[in-house]
Amino acid sequence: MEFKQLKYFVKIAELGNMTRASEALRIAQPALSQQIMNLETELGARLLDRGVYGARLTSSGEVLYGYAKSLLRQHEDVRQAVSEEVTHPTGRAAIGIxxxxxxMLAEPLVRQLLSSGGILIEIVERPSAELVDLVAAGKLDIAITVDAQPRRGARITPLFLEALYAVLPQSGVHGRQTLKLKELADSPLILPSAPSTIRHRVEAALLDKRLKFRLVSEVSATDMLIRLVAANLGWTVLPWSAISDDMQRKTGIAALPIAGHRLDREISLCVSDVLPLSRAAEVVVATTLAILKTLLADGHWMGARVLADGPLANPS
Structure with missing residues (x-):
C-alpha cells in the first residue's frame, strides 16, 4: 500500500466520480483505475461500487476512507514538521569557549540564537586543552579553542591569529604608542598561572631575546589579573578579547602593542571528527562563524588577523 494509492482513493471517494478524480489528480483514468484495482487486490476487498452514477464507497471502502484520511493528514503533518525543523531548527547544542x-563571543551568540528561537545553547567555559578533550569525548558539540593541539577524535580548523598586548596601568603609558619587549621585561610581571599558552608565549619570547624578567605574581583568573594591573601592582600580557570590556569601561588599564616582536595565539573551531553534528549544532557553528567574521571585519576584535585559507576569509 502506497500513500499515492490512498491519495487517489480518497479523491475518488470525495468526488464520487472516477473521471472528475482523474482530472483533479492529473492522471489518466486507466492508470487511476489500475491503482485502485491494485489497492483492492492487496486488501482483498472491493472498495468502490462503480456505476452510471459514479463511484460509491462499499462498507470496506468506508473503513479504509477513515484510516486513509488520518494517514494522509499525519503524512502531511510529518512533511510540515520536517520542513519547519530545517528552516527553524530546535534542539540543544553545547559549545565550549x-x-x-x-x-567577545558569548553575548552576541546567545542574542542571535534567541532572536531565531528554538535552540537551547549551553555554554561551557574551560581552558582550551580541556575543551578539545570534551569535544573528542562527545560531551561538547563544538568548541572555540586557543592554540589547540591535534587530538584523536577532534577536528580542528584554524580561524584567525590573535595578537597579545602588553597590559599596564594607564598611569604608566607616558604617551607611548607601543612597548619594546625589554620594557616589558624590566617591569614587574603578573602572568597567567601555568599551564597557559599566554604564559608560554611570553616566557619563550623573553628567553629568546635573553631578557631577564621579574615575576611578582601568578593568577589563574583573568578578571583578577586585570584588577591587580589596574591597582598598579604589575604589568601583564593578554589578548584584546580579555580586556575589551575593561578598556571600554576605562578601568585604569592600557593595552599597547609590543614593537618588533608580535606575540600571537591561534583561535580555532573544534568539532568531533567521528560524531556528526545535529541540525541545532550546525546552526550554532554557522552563527558562531558569522559573528566572528563580523567582529573581525568591523575591527571590534583588535589585533586579529584572519587566516587566508580559513573559513572566515573572504572568497576571492
Missing part, C-alpha cells in the same frame, strides 16, 4: 574569547 575559553574565558577570554567568551567575553
Amino acid at each position: 575559553p574565558g577570554s574569547t567568551g567575553k
Whole structure:
C-alpha cells in the first residue's frame, strides 16, 4: 500500500466520480483505475461500487476512507514538521569557549540564537586543552579553542591569529604608542598561572631575546589579573578579547602593542571528527562563524588577523 494509492482513493471517494478524480489528480483514468484495482487486490476487498452514477464507497471502502484520511493528514503533518525543523531548527547544542574569547563571543551568540528561537545553547567555559578533550569525548558539540593541539577524535580548523598586548596601568603609558619587549621585561610581571599558552608565549619570547624578567605574581583568573594591573601592582600580557570590556569601561588599564616582536595565539573551531553534528549544532557553528567574521571585519576584535585559507576569509 502506497500513500499515492490512498491519495487517489480518497479523491475518488470525495468526488464520487472516477473521471472528475482523474482530472483533479492529473492522471489518466486507466492508470487511476489500475491503482485502485491494485489497492483492492492487496486488501482483498472491493472498495468502490462503480456505476452510471459514479463511484460509491462499499462498507470496506468506508473503513479504509477513515484510516486513509488520518494517514494522509499525519503524512502531511510529518512533511510540515520536517520542513519547519530545517528552516527553524530546535534542539540543544553545547559549545565550549575559553574565558577570554567568551567575553567577545558569548553575548552576541546567545542574542542571535534567541532572536531565531528554538535552540537551547549551553555554554561551557574551560581552558582550551580541556575543551578539545570534551569535544573528542562527545560531551561538547563544538568548541572555540586557543592554540589547540591535534587530538584523536577532534577536528580542528584554524580561524584567525590573535595578537597579545602588553597590559599596564594607564598611569604608566607616558604617551607611548607601543612597548619594546625589554620594557616589558624590566617591569614587574603578573602572568597567567601555568599551564597557559599566554604564559608560554611570553616566557619563550623573553628567553629568546635573553631578557631577564621579574615575576611578582601568578593568577589563574583573568578578571583578577586585570584588577591587580589596574591597582598598579604589575604589568601583564593578554589578548584584546580579555580586556575589551575593561578598556571600554576605562578601568585604569592600557593595552599597547609590543614593537618588533608580535606575540600571537591561534583561535580555532573544534568539532568531533567521528560524531556528526545535529541540525541545532550546525546552526550554532554557522552563527558562531558569522559573528566572528563580523567582529573581525568591523575591527571590534583588535589585533586579529584572519587566516587566508580559513573559513572566515573572504572568497576571492
